[in-house]
Amino acid sequence: MPEVKTRTISYSTAINEALHEEMERDEKVFLMGEDIALSAISPATAGLGDRFGHERVRNTPISELGFTGAAVGAAMAGYRPVLDMRRIDFMMLAIDPIANQAAKLRYMLGGQVSIPLVIRAPEGGGSQNGPTHSQCLEAWFIQVPGLRVIVPSDPADAKGLLKSAIREDNPVLFVEYRALYSLEGPVPEGDYTEPIGKAAVKREGSDITLIGIGSQARNCLEASDLLAREGIDAEVVDPRTINPLDVEGLAGSVRKTGKCVIAEEGHKSGGVGAEIAASVQEAAFGALKAPIIRVAALDVPVPVHTKLEAIVLPSTEKVVSAAKKLLS
Amino acid sequence: MPELTYVEALNEALHEEMARDEKVFLMGEDVAFDYFGVCSGLADRFGRDRVRDTPICELGFTGAGVGAAMAGFRPIVDLRFMDFTTYALDPIVNQAAKLRYMLGGQLSVPMVARIPSGAGLQYGATHGQSLEAWFMQVPGLKVLYPSCAPDAKGLLKAAVRDDNPVMFIEHRLLYAQKTKQSVPEGDHTTPIGVADVKRVGVDATIVGIGYQMGHCLEAAEALAVEGIECEVIDPLSLSPLDVETITASVRKTSRCVIVEEGHLRSGVGAEISAAIQEAVFEYLDAPIGRVAALMAPIPVQTKLEKFVLPSTEKVIAAVRKTLGVAA
């Protein structure tokens, strides 16, 4: 296999590059969202307005319902809109066009249209933004047939999966974790994509499987380092896509280790971890040696106060202690 | 004990609660006229001020419900189709569920959202969804889903009296049921957060959500003929979820199937399954099974709709699978 040349860039730069390259490649791709034309406010879209003009990098009024529905329409009519939702919390005002229209139209219309739409949805806590600006809501969209949901956890996946998302002929919710924007990592040079629907083993191990979603894949990697110091060899698996969910990819690791911790930033009840736990126990029941444990945000809103927020959100330490509990 | 249909039970609860507490009022599209009989007689009895038709503006009137609740009233908003809540999620998820918490307990939001749900009427993908799992992930909301007349009445009364926002889910096919059931006399409420064992058994536990309870009981009936005794549990309240009652049953039976009408992935069954295996892993003799809508939108065509939705036959097959017995 030829050596892939890489360089180190941040998660937000990786997203920015993917947008540049895809807009360059396909003139049907255009961006819409609040404040996206102003580089200072949106690093992920920095420079795009200058390069491609404000027709294709289109500031919108604060009308989430309106511009999301408009994106569905433009997609039906053959364009490939990429929306910037700014925060997933604001999507609460735009769920109808996403869940009732984008996800279902192709099906309801018997395949007459497709909706090649990408919704970039930054989310997550850790910056004292409080209950309405810190939510992680990706679990909702696993339940909506017709949507793809992507949850990249590092710069290379962010770029490769965003490029795939833009080329995908179906509506994609592309979740970006605000806590990861500054995370740096190796990213291949040139044009590459990552496959949608395929989990990735981020670290191989044999004692326990740590499944981390988005920001928590990072915490799982950190946790695996800490565990290694105590002689525990953890495997870290990142589903990368949660709709469709690569159940086999996840169950395969659990069959090997027999133990599993799932970490996510959303609330525990009804979270992504619930689905993964339910499907993994169905698929790998015979291999499981212990219950699957979920590490997630506590079932309370995310408070503003730094200390309280830290109590509510998951962390590397919480992953470590969950793993140790299973191994004890 | 009086005998009531599901619709009559809901209707009685509304009459009684509106008569009991003048802070209770009802708001929604066509509530004064009401197609289904749930609101029968309310407008005549309590006036159009308290039984308030709204324009088609789910965002507006649900938000208004939150505001009225903040100011001390007890609004009941009628969202007509669960699918329409997609327009009203901001006031429900970002406001009603969080306000008390964000404001450090300065106020509460005693609002009930009545949410008729459910497929099976060939209304298609946008008029029959079951989205209750969404609300389970929102701390601050309570989510109730009664499957029969007595629970419907007792829970709706409890919901109206609860000081928190309650998503009260109803099912359109239950509206259509003409069978009457005994409902406790007088001012009776059903406790929120307590599951109900609808049938006792030892071989497998079936957890049925809302309308699917009917399929579960039919399945249990059919399996009993073959000597398989199922315990059937209705959580009644999805949030808070009574994990204790469910796991107590699974400790006894060691096998469990969860049945819901929502789509499989990340549905109510996912949470219940994850919670059960976490609590009583060592008692389980087989993987926890789930019966749910297939991962396709609900098609209009009758045959296709049936294929996508759960059914008594699918429940029976799932129970057999968990027991390792062939049909």
Add this chain to the structure above:
Amino acid sequence: MSEDKAPLSEERMQAMYRDMLRIRRFEETAFELFEQGEVMGGIHVSIGQEGCSVGACSTLREDDAILTTHRGHGHSIAKGTRLPEMMAELLGKATGLCHAKGGSMHIADVSKGHYGAHSIVGSNMPMAVGIGLAFHFEGKGQVAVVFFGDGAANEGSFHESLNLASIWKLPVIFFCENNHFASSTRVQYATSVADISARAGGYDIPGVTVDGMDVLAVHEVMVEAVDRARRGLGPSLIEAKTYRYFGHSRKDPQFGPYRTEEEWNEWKAKDPLLVAEEILGVTETQKKAHLDAVEDELQDALAFARQSPEPEPDDVYEDLYA
């Protein structure tokens, strides 16, 4: 003439001026604390918009309600919100109005009729309709005022709320502070009408545009709207043209990326405090007396906030369910 419509006494006008100063100094203090890292979460200061807050709230009774936005310190103070507890909220203390769970974007003091700052743009308008509905039921002549920005006027919730309030003749005043920018997006780009108040015609209600830098002008149009609402004649839409001297939050400077220095200076010349000083003929002595009093109040508030304890870990579970 109703009590609302009585002419303003000299004393009341001085009090209004003082309230604007209180807001200005509170915001300046808050911003300093923010830059020093003492504030938890983000803040959005309303410096430049004090004429709106005070002009509007000076027409309200204590049992009237307000709802505001992420940029809501000014309205909060003008409505009588307790400063020490408000400051404590900003600093993330257990004694804060919201027990450190809401922060700057959710300041509320329900005991003073302040039903909260709401951080989702547009979300407060339907809630205001509901509070107006409750007031309509109560029949005590209470009024709800909802503050929102030019950006929110393009949200669907604006439309639904004005229609509802109009058909039900609810005592709600929709007060749009058109500060010309939704974050970085200029109102002329995002909004299809020159005067947002023109949208009132779509709901058959009065709509008026007023100079938001002139506290007395704001007061005057509010008196009309409040009177109308109290008499059961329904809602009004008021648009106050104003300007925020600071950036949207911390990330953007006062001018540069999306507005010019010239524009900024033009508006700065119309500073609501200067305008009021001129109209009221505030003397230097009066000004100093006001400033001293305000400073004392702020220092007390800050001391209270700083001395207050942080919340306990177990507090995360408090205040969720009633």
Add this chain to the structure above:
Amino acid sequence: MVKSNSGLSRKRLGEMYRTMLRIRRFEETADDLYMAGKVVGGVHVSIGQEACSAGVCAALREDDAVLTTHRGHGHSIAKGTRLPEMLAELMGKVTGLCRSKGGSMHIADVSKGHYGAHSIVGANMPMAAGIGLAYQLEGKDRVAVVFFGDGASNNGAFHEAMNLCAIWKLPVVFFCENNQYAVSVPAEYSTSVDDISVRSKGYDAPGLTVDGMDVAAVYEASREAVSHARRGLGPSLVEAKTYRFFGHSRGDPHYGMYRTKEEWEGWKERDPLIVCEKMLKMTAKQKKAHADAVEAEIREAIEFAENSPEPEESVALEDIFA
């Protein structure tokens, strides 16, 4: 309210008459089939509103787009949707336009520029904005028309979509069929203005109200609005006052529940077919010729639909993803 003048050729008006008759007979047939238990899912017929469908679509080119509502058979037919496949859709056949998965509420024939009936009230307007945006980006002079009811005009989606189209000058015509009732709720109760078209002022766009029972008047108003859009001048709001002679769906009768017999009869006298027949001074023979031709077409469609196969179960899992 705009009334028609007689600047329209007999031939053109005759074509519109034929379209209206095709709609009328299709819907009567659909209703019969529904009562006979042959229709899958619900149907909402537009009988009484045919002049809106025929008048608007007569002003469109084949490469223009329409989006409609749950009550969309009329618009579909007027835009050229294939009748056999449409009837097959209603009857749950795999040859249906949507392969039996959308039913009456989601009739679409994208090959004819029909981007779908949309069953969530209000949802089609933002989508129309997006289609308009696509047309603008393409630089072709195509136009999108979105049909909606009086009820939808109170939905936030209306507001956001109108504003977007106005600020971006998108080629979209908002055509409101004010049939006086949102299910059972009268427009005069639910809507804060008498003429919904006045709301266009809130977006600085042209607005007018037209007699929706007069196909020539609808055509003229639409031609104006479509031409405005085609010339790149942005959206218009056209309101047609009309009436559905049937109930909302099969759950409610023609009158007696929420509307009176007198009101119903008053509108029935202005049946758009009768109005048009009078304008054309149609003879009994001419009428029969139209009726016979339409009957033959409908019979063929029924035959096609009846003879079409039901879908295989596997169809339920197709068309989810492209």
